[in-house]
Amino acid sequence: MTAAEKTKEIFQPKIVTFLCNWCSYGAADLAGVSRMAYPPNIRVIRIPCTGRMSPKFILEAFRQGADGVWVSGCHPGDCHYIAGNYFARRKFTLFHDLLSYVGLEPGRLHFSWISSAEGEKFARVATEVVEAVRAVGPSDRFAKERIEVA
Amino acid sequence: MDKRTEKIREIAKRLLSEGRVDVVLGYGPGTVPLRNAPLFARTPEEADRLVWDSNCRVNLANFLPRTSERVAVVAKGCDARNVVGHIVEHQIKRDQVYIIGVPCQGMLDPEEVKKREGRAIESAVESNGDLTVKGPGFETTMKLGDLLRQNCLTCIHRNPPVYDELVIEPVPEQTGLDRYADIRELLGRPDGERYAYFKELVKDCIRCYACRDACPLCYCHVCFVDEHMPQWLGKSIDPHDVLTYHLLRAFHCAGRCTDCGACEAACPVHIKVRQFTRMLEKDIQDRYGYEAGMSLDKLPPLSVYRPDDPQEFIK
Amino acid sequence: MADMILKKKALADFLRSLGRSYQVFGPKQEGGEVRFGPADGEVLLDYQNSRLSPKEFFFPQSERMFEFNADPKAEDAFLLKERPANLRPRLLFGIRPCDAKAFAVLDKIYGNDQYTDTYWFDKREATTLIGLACNRPCATCFCTSVGCGPFHEEGLDVLAVDLGEDVLLRPLTDKGEKALEAAGDLAKAGKKAAASAKALKTEAESSITSRVDMDKVNERTVMELFEADHWAKVAQRCLNCGVCTYVCPTCHCFDIQDEVSGQIGDRVRNWDSCMSWLFTQHGTGHNPRPDKTSRVRQRFMHKFKYIPLKRGGDIGCVGCGRCVVQCPVNIDVRDVVRDMNA
Numbered sequence: 115m116t117a118a119e120k121t122k123e124i125f126q127p128k129i130v131t132f133l134c135n136w137c138s139y140g141a142a143d144l145a146g147v148s149r150m151a152y153p154p155n156i157r158v159i160r161i162p163c164t165g166r167m168s169p170k171f172i173l174e175a176f177r178q179g180a181d182g183v184w185v186s187g188c189h190p191g192d193c194h195y196i197a198g199n200y201f202a203r204r205k206f207t208l209f210h211d212l213l214s215y216v217g218l219e220p221g222r223l224h225f226s227w228i229s230s231a232e233g234e235k236f237a238r239v240a241t242e243v244v245e246a247v248r249a250v251g252p253s254d255r256f257a258k259e260r261i262e263v264a
Numbered sequence: 265m266d267k268r269t270e271k272i273r274e275i276a277k278r279l280l281s282e283g284r285v286d287v288v289l290g291y292g293p294g295t296v297p298l299r300n301a302p303l304f305a306r307t308p309e310e311a312d313r314l315v316w317d318s319n320c321r322v323n324l325a326n327f328l329p330r331t332s333e334r335v336a337v338v339a340k341g342c343d344a345r346n347v348v349g350h351i352v353e354h355q356i357k358r359d360q361v362y363i364i365g366v367p368c369q370g371m372l373d374p375e376e377v378k379k380r381e382g383r384a385i386e387s388a389v390e391s392n393g394d395l396t397v398k399g400p401g402f403e404t405t406m407k408l409g410d411l412l413r414q415n416c417l418t419c420i421h422r423n424p425p426v427y428d429e430l431v432i433e434p435v436p437e438q439t440g441l442d443r444y445a446d447i448r449e450l451l452g453r454p455d456g457e458r459y460a461y462f463k464e465l466v467k468d469c470i471r472c473y474a475c476r477d478a479c480p481l482c483y484c485h486v487c488f489v490d491e492h493m494p495q496w497l498g499k500s501i502d503p504h505d506v507l508t509y510h511l512l513r514a515f516h517c518a519g520r521c522t523d524c525g526a527c528e529a530a531c532p533v534h535i536k537v538r539q540f541t542r543m544l545e546k547d548i549q550d551r552y553g554y555e556a557g558m559s560l561d562k563l564p565p566l567s568v569y570r571p572d573d574p575q576e577f578i579k
Numbered sequence: 580m581a582d583m584i585l586k587k588k589a590l591a592d593f594l595r596s597l598g599r600s601y602q603v604f605g606p607k608q609e610g611g612e613v614r615f616g617p618a619d620g621e622v623l624l625d626y627q628n629s630r631l632s633p634k635e636f637f638f639p640q641s642e643r644m645f646e647f648n649a650d651p652k653a654e655d656a657f658l659l660k661e662r663p664a665n666l667r668p669r670l671l672f673g674i675r676p677c678d679a680k681a682f683a684v685l686d687k688i689y690g691n692d693q694y695t696d697t698y699w700f701d702k703r704e705a706t707t708l709i710g711l712a713c714n715r716p717c718a719t720c721f722c723t724s725v726g727c728g729p730f731h732e733e734g735l736d737v738l739a740v741d742l743g744e745d746v747l748l749r750p751l752t753d754k755g756e757k758a759l760e761a762a763g764d765l766a767k768a769g770k771k772a773a774a775s776a777k778a779l780k781t782e783a784e785s786s787i788t789s790r791v792d793m794d795k796v797n798e799r800t801v802m803e804l805f806e807a808d809h810w811a812k813v814a815q816r817c818l819n820c821g822v823c824t825y826v827c828p829t830c831h832c833f834d835i836q837d838e839v840s841g842q843i844g845d846r847v848r849n850w851d852s853c854m855s856w857l858f859t860q861h862g863t864g865h866n867p868r869p870d871k872t873s874r875v876r877q878r879f880m881h882k883f884k885y886i887p888l889k890r891g892g893d894i895g896c897v898g899c900g901r902c903v904v905q906c907p908v909n910i911d912v913r914d915v916v917r918d919m920n921a
Contacts, residue, residue, distance in 0.1 A: 169515050170488065170496050173508055177497075178840075190571065200569035203578070204552075208518050208566075210577055211547050212540075215451060216511060217459025226579035239579050255459050258504040261838050261845050263641040294909040296719060301909035302816040322908060326818070378611050384627060386718050400715070470631070470640060472825045472852070477818035478907050490857050498838055500641035500849045530907035532630065532822050534611070 127181035127247040131156040132171065134164050134199075137188035140230030150237040153244040156184065163187065165198025169209045172223065176256035182222045182247030186239070189227040199227070217255060221246040266390075268316040268366055271431035272338055275364055276311035279336050285362055289324045290314040290338035297388040297397070298374045302327065314338070316431075317390050318372040318408055323526040325480040329355035337361060340368035342415075342524035344424030345557025346480040349520055352563060355483060365427030367435040370408075370416035371525075375534060377411055380404075415525035415538060418443040425558045444546045450539075462507060462540075468533040469506045471499065475537050476513055478530035481520050488512055514540035519548050519565040522556050580756045582768035582776075583748040587624070590746060593762050594618055594672060600761045601670035601707065604636070615671065622673055624741055627717045628899060632828035633674050637682065637702045640825075642848045644698065644835070650842040659846075669706040670758060672739075677720070677897040679710050679734030680727045681828035684897070687890045688831055698848070707758045709748070710735040714779050719900030721789035721913055727897045729783040730776075740776040747776050791916040793894070796883055804884055805876065809918040814875035816908040821852035823902040823910075829882070829895050832858075853878055879915050 133139040139160050145152065161167065164187030175183045185206065193199040206225050213223060224243045228235050276288040292303030292313050300319040305311040316338070324337050325346035335356075339347055344365055350356045377385070377397065381404045385397045396405045418441050423434040450458060473489070476482045488496055489509060496512070498505040514537075521541045528538055548554050551574050552565045585593055597603050598619070605618030612630040613623060645659045686703065689696035713720070713729035722728055732738050736755030740747040747768050750756045759765060796804065824830040834851035837844050851858060854875075859868045868874050886895035896912065903911050 169512060173512065174494070174496060177504065177508070190573075190575075197569065200571070200573070201566070203573050203575055204566055204569055206578070207551060207574060208544060208547060209515060212511065212515060212518075212544060214455070215458065215543050216462045216507070216540075217455045217457075219455050224579065225577065242579070256504070258498075258502065259840055260843070261498060261500055261641070261643065261847055262502045262504070263500055263639070263643055263847070295911040295914065296904060296909065299909050304812075304815045327816070375611055382611075384715075384717060470825050470850075472821040473855075474818065474820040474822045474907055477820035490855075498847070499834060499836060499851075500838075500847055502641065526907075530818070530820070530822070532826060532905045 125248055127155050129156045129182040129184055129243060129247055130175035130180040131158045132161050132167060132185045133158055134187035135160055135162050136194035137230045138186035138228045141228045141232050141236035144233030145236045148233050150233060152237040152240040155244045156240055163195050163198035164202035167202055177258045179257045181253040184224040184243045186226040186228050189229055219250045221250040266316050268431045272314050272316055272364060273312055275429055276305055276314055277308040280308050280311055285336040286333040288336040289327055291320045297385050321371045321529040323480050323524045325350060329483040335361050336364055338364045338366060339424055340366045341421040341424050342522040344427060345522040348426050348557040348560055351560060363427040365424035365430045367423045367432055369435055370412040372411050373413040380406055413525050415523045426560060447543050447546055463503055465539060466506050466510055466535055469535055470533060471501060474530040475527035478526040481517050510537060510540055514544060517541050518544040519554060520556050521545055580750045582773060583759055583765040584768035584772050585746045585748060585765055587744055587746055591621055596762050597670055601668045603670045603672060605672040618672060628675050631826055633678050634828050636671060637699055640850045644846040644848055646845045648843050664701060666701060666705045671706060672709045673711045674708060675713055676710050676731035677722045677727050677899040678828045679708055680731055680897045683734035684829055684893045685831055707736045707754045709737040709739055712738055712740045714741055714783055716783055716787050717900055719903045720787055720898055721791055722898035723784055723787050724791045725894045725896050725898045730780040742772060742775050747772050789913055791913050792920050795920045801884060804919055810876040811872050813915055814872040817871055817875050817910055818908055819854045819871050819874060821854050822905050824852040824854060825850060826901040826905050828897060828899055883916060
């Protein structure tokens with residue numbers, strides 16, 4: 115590859131995305147059938163509710179090499195299971211603060227509330243997330259490729 | 265003899281001879297200097313060996329979950345808050361536990377003693393705020409106040425908030441302390457530096473899990489480190505796995521940790537694991553105004569919610 | 580080869596000249612503790628013992644056994660590849676006789692008529708041990724009760740004794756002789772030095788006040804000891820962490836696991852502890868040691884009864900006292916053995 119070709123090569127981040135079944139996954143579907151364009155870098159995992167999210171999933175995604183993680187669910191007050199996202203909100207707040215404290219670069223971990231009617235918001239936030247992660251660059255701090263022992 | 269020792273023995277003997285409890289959980293003398301051992305007294309004779317001094321670092325609330333006995337537990341401020349936590353989390357019933365509350369003025373850090381007196385210590389005696397250590401050919405006296413653990417220096421709950429009986433009058437609480445100066449300083453550094461700091465902090469970890477096993481909060485039947493379908497982290501001393509372990513354990517303690525320091529006291533390689541939990545403690549105070557274990561009527565912050573909880577980072 | 584002698588102030592040069600033929604390791608001060616590390620001349624002589632045992636030199640806490648690639652298109656598909664081991668000759672200076680005796684015991688466990696653990700023995704063969712006799716045993720040492728002692732020679736290639744201004748060097752094996760010859764420039768020790776060393780040995784041995792008797796433990800049957808009623812009491816305060824097993828120079832259990840990332844992977848061996856419930860958990864869900872008491876009992880029975888029975892009398896404990904110092908709840912092995920022997 116020539117130097118010119120190299121500079122044209124753009125980093126394509128891998129972003130593991132957890133979407134709650136009832137709202138945000140629906141929003142993704144709506145964005146799709148409405149033919150809204152957004153970068154293809156998100157890899158979606160459907161969960162029943164953001165209340166199902168565990169910090170273990172976020173760490174596992176980074177460990178396996180994800181450059182970014184995005185979690186999205188119903189707006190507070192609209193959770194299909196009434197209060198799942200309320201509990202999740204507290205977990206997200208603390209875990210986001212903890213990961214940032216131990217050196218996760220800002221721009222890698224994202225959260226949003228997107229309802230199933232907000233296809234346009236989904237496409238917009240997806241684009242924001244992808245560009246934010248792209249700007250940070252490839253992940254290395256919390257990724258584990260091979261065991262590091264003598 | 266410390267007044268507290270006398271009173272603890274008196275209460276223990278009374279409770280046991282009256283049949284109020286099956287066992288009194290307190291501290292007994294250790295077999296090495298500067299160390300006490302948990303003592304399970306089941307008879308008034310055994311209760312006569314209970315002691316109280318500045319080496320009562322083990323958190324006895326650790327032994328409560330899943331016991332079917334009626335237990336009296338000797339608990340300093342932080343430990344008593346963990347007993348409250350256990351009751352709130354349904355690990356023990358309120359009427360099953362008799363809290364012998366001990367207003368505490370801080371526990372020793374043997375590493376501080378070693379820093380000041382590096383020679384091999386053969387005996388250590390406390391008296392009137394002084395610690396006298398003796399070894400082959402030397403005797404050194406130091407002020408107890410200079411030797412306290414970090415968490416004791418910043419303690420604002422020396423008196424148990426919930427108890428059945430106090431062994432002495434409450435002691436004055438420390439005020440005007442800046443408990444999180446070092447956390448704020450860390451938060452002010454660039455993220456790359458913080459990452460390097462934490463990698464360095466845990467580099468000596470030997471995955472013995474003493475921190476977890478000494479912690480009263482860690483009582484899960486199957487700890488996340490032992491989960492295998494899927495397995496969340498490796499079992500080696502690979503730096504990523506070590507950091508993952510400490511991060512997840514600290515997070516599991518969020519909103520429940522009383523900064524008792526049992527984790528740091530148990531660690532054989534002296535890792536300052538409280539650097540993880542204290543940041544969460546500060547965050548929870550700032551965001552949710554909650555302090556663990558202060559009341560039997562309050563649930564931990566991750567078990568409740570408010571419709572207007574902070575969410576400034578959520579899109 | 581006779582005993583040799585070295586001026587203490589020439590020790591640093593002695594180690595440096597050894598450094599021409601060996602990778603030299605010795606005790607270094609790290610913060611408040613002593614640890615074995617690369618000895619570029621300066622080592623501690625005036626210390627009691629390291630916080631962690633030096634078993635990690637032969638039994639690293641985490642070790643890659645081999646790697647593999649399951650991608651059929653790869654050149655090395657399905658080949659188990661060992662990373663070339665760093666088997667440059669090594670020299671460990673300044674370990675204590677208890678730790679050396681522990682290696683001798685572990686040699687019998689890692690190698691017997693059924694199998695030979697090459698990961699252990701490759702490192703053992705490549706390493707020469709120059710031990711440092713203990714002039715000042717710790718208050719927690721009880722080595723003389725378990726077939727060892729402050730001047731014990733088993734497991735060492737050379738025994739060094741700190742005589743004050745001089746260091747006596749006693750070669751005990753061919754490897755030891757080779758090392759002393761490689762260092763060169765040593766004088767033969769005279770009768771005075773030998774007598775001095777002998778006096779120090781007597782003094783050190785008599786200064787050990789911790790004793791445990793094992794006569795009844797040796798006489799009693801396994802079942803008598805197993806069914807004794809003191810085990811529940813010992814186990815009451817045990818946290819079932821892994822500190823005792825990890826600081827112990829004779830504990831040797833491990834877990835093997837494959838760590839796979841996509842198609843490539845490593846087979847890894849890690850220290851494991853019998854204190855963990857997972858240690859004996861069967862795939863069926865059954866656990867022969869489901870409770871704390873049975874696990875605590877297992878550890879002491881293994882060290883003080885099963886190993887002597889299976890390994891011709893060697894005890895699975897060398898009396899170094901590290902577990903006594905480090906146990907977070909002060910479970911004292913000396914008290915446990917006294918209970919077993921009561």
